[in-house]
Amino acid sequence: MNIIPAIDIIDGQNVRLTQGDYGKKSAMARTPEEAVKFYSGFKQVSRIHIVDLMGALKQDATETTLVQKLKRETHLPIQIGGGLRSIDTIEHYDAIGIDHFILGTRAIMDMEWLRSAVEKFPDRIFVGIDARQNDIYVNGWTENSGITIDDYLEKIEDLALAGIIYTDIAKDGMGQGPNLENTGRINDLTHHTVIASGGIRNKEDLDALKAMGIHDAIVGKASHNDDFWRDIT
Template identity: 75%
Template sequence: MNIIPAIDIIDGQNVRLTQGDYDKKTSMKRTPEEAIAFYSSFEQVSRIHIVDLMGALKQNAQESTVIQELKTRTALPLQIGGGLRNTETLEKYDAIGIDYFILGTRAITELEWLGSVVAKYPGRIFVGVDARENDIYINGWTENSGITIDDYIRQIEDLDIAGIIYTDINKDGMNQGPNFDNTKRISELTRHPVIASGGVRNKTDLDQLESMGITQAIVGKASHNDDFWRDIR
């Protein structure tokens, strides 16, 4: 199992939201700089997931300076999401050495644009499928896109993406475990790697995902808990 710990940023601070609610923000004990150094010490960590939360809400990148600094502090690949709505932003992140881009809202609603950036950055784009039940949500999880997971996956099957990051919004930050059933179902719908996200609590959850054929998982709130890492070791 490849563990991908998450660093979510607002105003340069390391925070977590509950179910994507910006009014339910909790500050984490480590700064983004401290967190990236800590996560980089574990051999089970394959890359680090960084989200510009205000970028997602305001529809343009807000934390590029912080992210550039974080890139200098680890040898691990970084995957960046939040506010990546145009090719210029991707070019800017590419120029500072960011390895992977996570595209959400515009990648969901504008497939022609998604196809164009995938052609420019083949194998480096993850599509973020953030959902309640089978409905994909956009704009920082605040708006129902009107597009279902099943319909969307069919339309992106032939694109050369790095994978699909599936987040069950209702599980995110709730310490209840991921949506195992839907994660498995989605993985059976596509040839693309599916990365589990939202609700992962402990090694038991990771083992269950692995038994279903899921080999990558983003760990958010639990990754800030030292007990989680003691179990991993």
Template identity: 75%
Template sequence: MNIIPAIDIIEGQNVRLTQGDYGKKTAMKRTPEEAIAFYSSFEQVARIHIVDLMGALKQGAQETTVIQKLKEKTDLPLQIGGGLRETETIEQYDAIGIDYFILGTRAIMDLDWLETVVSRFPGRIFVGVDARENDIYVNGWTENSGITIDDYLKKIELLDIAGIIYTDINKDGMNQGPNFENTQRINGLTRHAVIASGGVRSKDDLDRLETMGITQAIVGKASHSDEFWRDIR
């Protein structure tokens, strides 16, 4: 299992939201710089997941300066999400050495643009599929896109993407475990790598995902717990 710890940023601070609710913000004990140094010390960490939360809400990158500094502090690959609505923003991140780009809202709503970006950055685009039940949500998880997971996966099956990050919004930050059933179902619907996200609490959760054929998982709130990492060691 490849662990992908998350650093969510608002105004340069390392925070966590509950179920994507910007009114339920909790500051984490480590700064983004401290967190990236800590995560980089574990051999099980494949790469680090960084989200510009206000970028997602305001529909444009807000934390590029902070993210550039974080890139300079680790040799691990970084995957960046939040506010990547324009090709120019992706090119800006590419110029500072960012390895992977997570596209959400526009990738869901504008397939022609997604195809163009994927052809420009083959194998480096993760599509973020953030859902309640089978409905994909967009714009910082605030709006129902009107598109179901099943229909969307059919449309992107032939694209040369890095993978699909599936987040059950209702599980995110709740410390109740991921949506194992839907994660497994989605994994059976696509040839793309499925990265589990939302609700991962422990090594037991990671082990259960692995039995389903999931080999990558983003760990958010739990990754800030020393207890989680003691079990990993």
């Protein structure tokens, strides 16, 4: 199982939200810089997941300087999400050495733009599908897009994506385990690599995902707990 620890950033701080609620913000013990160095020491970590949370809310990247600094602190690939609404922003992240780009809101709502981005950066773009039940949410998880997971998957099946990041918003930050049923269902519906996200607590959750054919998992709150790493090493 490839573990992808998450660093969520607001105003330069390493934080976690509960169910994507900006009003339920918790500061993490490690700074973003400390977290990158810590995660880089584990062989199970395949890359690092960074989210510019205010960028997602404000619809424009706000942490590009910090992200560039974090890239210099690790030998691992970095995937960045939050506020990537233009080709210019993706090109800027590309220029500072970021490896993968996570497109959410605009990729959900503007299929022609997504196609143009994928043509320019084939196999480097992940689409973030953030959902409650089967409904995809956008703009920092604050609005229902009116598009279902099933309908959206049909639209992107022919694109040269790096993969799909599926997050069950209701599970995120709750420490109750991932949505195994829907993760497995999505994996069966697409040929794209599916990355599980939201609620992953421990090795048992990772083993359950692996048993259904999921080999990549983003671990958020649990990755800040030293006990999590002791259990998997």
